[in-house]
Amino acid sequence: MMDPFQAHCEMEVTLAVISGKWKADIVQILSDGTPRRYGFFQKILPEVTPKILTNQLRELENAGILTRAIYPEVPVRVEYQLTEAGTGLLPILEALEIWAQSYTKKIR
Amino acid sequence: MMDPFQAHCEMEVTLAVISGKWKADIVQILSDGTPRRYGFFQKILPEVTPKILTNQLRELENAGILTRAIYPEVPVRVEYQLTEAGTGLLPILEALEIWAQSYTKKIR
DNA sequence: CGGTATCCGCCACGATACTG
């Protein structure tokens, strides 16, 4: 991830947070508030390899977008959930989606 | 630039369009509607090298975000201006900026 | 003035295999 604090303009902080091949997908999967487990992401995103999935999750965690809760049961359970900051991202992602839709219509 | 048409979710089309080290800056420079010349970008963004600047401008042009008008005077004059699609991006960039501001306050 | 041409380093992303 690009260092958000050497961005030229503020908005690049946000871009830095959600730029990452699978981050938008991950945030969207968590968008309904339900805590989700590692295997759930693998099921929804079958193309992402474990290493990459872990990497993207960790970067979002470090950015404060989601939390990672470990329940030391047997077998172990790990749950990911959006933080308040992550939830604040949702309207923006929706705006990105809406713009993309009208854009695709015009360009394609 | 990542191919916008093999994105997993629609919003990544938008991310693909504005992801690029200097693209947000370029769009913001053009945000007031005034046509701007190549040298103007170089003056505002002294760190970007000519090759990179050209590259970022071309990618935005190919994405339909801005137009490139050549006036074959002597010396030649080239002017860049936002398209309608590019203008539609402005509220989104502002939303990114606003989110970044509250985010920076919380995290830093 | 507004670019090209050439060369190159870095690192995000990935394939594959293995593990506490």
Add this chain to the structure above:
DNA sequence: CAGTATCGTGGCGGATACCG
């Protein structure tokens, strides 16, 4: 179940020099 470990690579961004 939820991850590491290792090795590999494509292409974005950059430094530097040159051009119509």
